[in-house]
Amino acid sequence: MNKEKKIPGHILSLFIILLSISGVCLLMYKAQFRFNLHQPIEYVMMTTHKPTGTITLTSDSPVLTETFTCTVPELKMFTLEGTAKNKNSDARLFITLANADSGEIYYQAEHALSVFRATKKKELTCDLPQPVSASENAHLQLKLELINGDKTVLSFTSNEKQALVQEFNNDTNSHTNIIYSFTYGDNNFMLYFYIALCVILLLFIIMTFYLIIIRQMTVTKFYIPVALFLELIFQCLVTVHGVPDEPTHFDAAYSLSNKMLFVKNTETPGNTIYKRRCDAQLSDMLSNGLETNSYYQLLFHSFEFASDTDLIEISYVSTSGLVPAVVYVPAAIGLSIGRLLHLSPMLTFQLARICSLVVFILLVYFAICIAPFGKNLLGALGLLPITLQQAASASYDSVINGFIFLFTALCFYRLHNPKRKKSYLIALGFLALFIAIVKGGVYLPLLLLLLMCFSHVPHHHMHKKMRWIVPLCICVGAVLLIAVTLIKFMPMFSAMFATDISADPENTIYPISYVFQHPLQTIYILWNTVIQCSDTILRGLLGGKLSWLDININWSLLIVFLIILLLLVNVKGDAPVFTRKNRTFIAFSCLGSLLLIMFSMMVGYTTMDCDHIQGIQGRYFLPLAPALFSLFSTSMVSVDHNRSCKIWETMMVIESLVVVQAITMII
Known part of the structure; x- marks a missing residue:
């Protein structure tokens, strides 16, 4: 009878949620999404998040040619990226884009070098007079010629496109690409993608509401x-x-x-x-x-x-x-x-x-x-x-x-359950070995959780001989796992030790030897990292930095995620109950792994001219999260099952809003 009375209330709640999400989707479309429709589709050929190469034009070698397969329809524009040093007023760049098979010319123009700078890379945009209707799967040739170069050095960003580039400078073994990006077609299709995504999100909310709130x-x-x-x-x-x-x-x-x-x-x-x-x-x-x-x-x-x-x-x-x-x-x-x-x-x-x-x-x-x-x-x-x-x-x-x-x-x-499921010991052994041989052993401190498990076994449950055999086996196992880690990653460790500290700081990564030789300076670097990057790390851990860190989710949504985690760890009957000893083991395991992750990025990625560790992302700490967040269980907060269901549904709504915000940031 009570369930029958709740059904109208559930229907009203679901209707309000769906109406709210629909309103957000419509508002996002009106305020952001629609303004970027009917634009050409962008296709970046250059690697934007990794190091790229450079190809140079000078008076001694004034011509570059690239023959490639164009894989897009209705080609409209292409761009080049580069720098120009020692420019003179007469220097020009003559660009030709033609069909490599028929010789038909699609673009031909002469450009002054004023667009380029001596140090900072700039893009040169080349708009085709009209879209190439038959560009898809066509073989095209791009030709660059430096005219009146004299002492001018014109450098273009380059990378490798092994399947698309047939030859570079008439060398069929070279797959060098100097085209930064193409634009083609029309991105109006993204409207249908957006509508479909919004409809799917509404169906997702209906499903979760039924499973979590009603059932x-x-x-x-x-x-x-x-x-x-x-x-x-x-x-x-x-x-x-x-x-x-x-x-x-x-x-x-x-x-x-x-x-x-x-x-x-x-x-x-x-x-x-x-x-x-x-x-x-x-x-x-x-x-x-x-x-x-x-x-x-x-x-x-x-x-x-x-x-x-x-x-x-x-x-x-x-x-x-x-x-x-x-x-x-x-x-x-x-x-x-x-x-x-x-x-x-x-x-x-x-x-x-x-x-x-x-x-x-x-x-x-x-x-x-x-x-x-x-x-x-x-x-x-x-x-x-x-x-x-x-x-x-x-x-x-x-x-x-x-x-x-x-x-x-x-x-x-x-x-x-210290006495049950002995088969789980095999799984723990396999997973412990796995943890030791991934990512340079940065998650190795998590194995302290094993000591917490076995130290919990009461002595009166053990045979007298087992009271010293078990600790001995644990110690031997720990030594073996550390040895496996060192052997597995010895080539990497050796390379990090071998770095010359006296080399150019801007191009030299901190070596492991630096940590031992300058412990106090290392502590300063760690402190600076915590002060300068902790918000970015937390943001990344909660999902605020998506894709290649180019989708930034609003902090207001992330704070809700954080509150949800802190509440769900305190659900009645599901909240962890640890002794002070257990909490100490968990805290030290998480802290040890956190420090190893930071050290690994310091000696594997950070250049010596930086005063903080570079490249740390929140996702690196995700494996620590189950143990780390379990420490936030407290008797001061207690969430019953009914409230936990509402918290879960709130999380589903926030997930939907994250998806909507992310899709509006793409075009």
């Missing part, structure tokens, strides 16, 4: 459908190559996929791999970040069969030194299925991402089921925007985060 399901029961639905949304929101370093992860998974499909190795297996030509072309086409071209490829080239499946040799950067191959198995399986079915490159890459996210969802689900407490916390951490972004990608973070979430849950289980 009053616990996180154990609703996590899988909610996570799967929301992560598929994030997979479309943050497209292929939109996640940091995803191109490298795809190549690593592709190498493993070749082994699954019995594709032979190249003559230099550590440096090159075989890829389908169409897959290599799509990799060349997608920028490192989010742009309208990525969504055009997703919407219009996903559901088609692969056109060119011939294998070509492509260079790649191996990640075998940082992580074991097992982290790429899910993505490799997805790639293999797509290749066997001759699916389009985009759908093949998406299938790889889907396999990774399914594995992550299952790992977090097992962690939620196993954990004796903190189930709501684990579920909420598994649904943060940054977690969803990494899980719905080819990044190894998907498997690493899932495994460490599971490891933390097993440790909590062992702490709560």
Whole structure:
């Protein structure tokens, strides 16, 4: 009877939520989104988040030519990026873009060098007189000629496009690209993408409201459908190559996929791999970040069969030194299925991402089921925007985060049930070994949680001999794991030790020896990092920095996420109950891992002219979050099941608002 009385109230609440989200979607469209429609689609060919090369024009070598395959329709404009030193008033740059097969000229113009600066790179825009209607799959040739150069040195940003560039300066072995970006077509299709996304979000809210508010399901029961639905949304929101370093992860998974499909190795297996030509072309086409071209490829080239499946040799950067191959198995399986079915490159890459996210969802689900407490916390951490972004990608973070979430849950289980499930010890051993051999061992301090588990076993439950055998085994195991870490990453550590401190500070990374020789200065650098970067790190951990850190979510939404986490860790019957000793173990494990992450970025990325550590991102600390946030359980706060359901639904609404804000920032 009570349930029947609540139904009208539930319907009214759902209607208000849907109306509010619809209003936000409409307001976002009117205030931001619509103004950027009917613009050309942008396709950035240059790598914008990684180092690029330079190609130079001088009076001694005044001509550059690049022959490439144009993969976009209705080409409208292209840009070049560069600098000019020792400019003289007579110097000119003559640019020609023509069809390499027919010789038809699409663009020809002479430009003064006034647009370029001597140091700071500037773009030169070349608008075609009219769009090239037959540009897709056409072979084009770009020719640059420096006229009256004298002492002028004209330098252009360059990179490698191994599948798109056929020759550079008549050298067929060179795949150098000097085109910074193209614009083509019309991005009006993004309106339909926005409408579809808004409708899907409303359906998502209806589903979660039914499961969480009406059915009053616990996180154990609703996590899988909610996570799967929301992560598929994030997979479309943050497209292929939109996640940091995803191109490298795809190549690593592709190498493993070749082994699954019995594709032979190249003559230099550590440096090159075989890829389908169409897959290599799509990799060349997608920028490192989010742009309208990525969504055009997703919407219009996903559901088609692969056109060119011939294998070509492509260079790649191996990640075998940082992580074991097992982290790429899910993505490799997805790639293999797509290749066997001759699916389009985009759908093949998406299938790889889907396999990774399914594995992550299952790992977090097992962690939620196993954990004796903190189930709501684990579920909420598994649904943060940054977690969803990494899980719905080819990044190894998907498997690493899932495994460490599971490891933390097993440790909590062992702490709560010291005499049960001996089979869990095998899983703990495997996960401990895994933690020791990923990312330079920066998560190794988390193994202190094992000491917390086994030290909790009462002595009267042990045989007399076991009272000293168990601690001895723990110590031996710890030594072995540290030894495995040192052996695994010894080449990397040796390179860091070998850095010459006396070299140019602006181009030299802090060596490990610096930490030992200047401990006080190292402490200052750590302190400066905390003071200057802690807000950015927290923002990234909560999902405020998405894609290649170019989507900034409003702080007001992130604060709600933080409050939700602090409340869900105190749900009645699910709140962690630790002794002071337990809290000490957890605090030291998190602090130790946090310091190792900071040190690794200091000696692996930060140049010696900086007074703080560079490159630290909030997502690096996500594996620590289950243990870290469990420390915020307190008897001063108690959330019953009914209120926890309302908190969960609030989180779903905020997730939807994050998606809406993110999509309006893309075009």
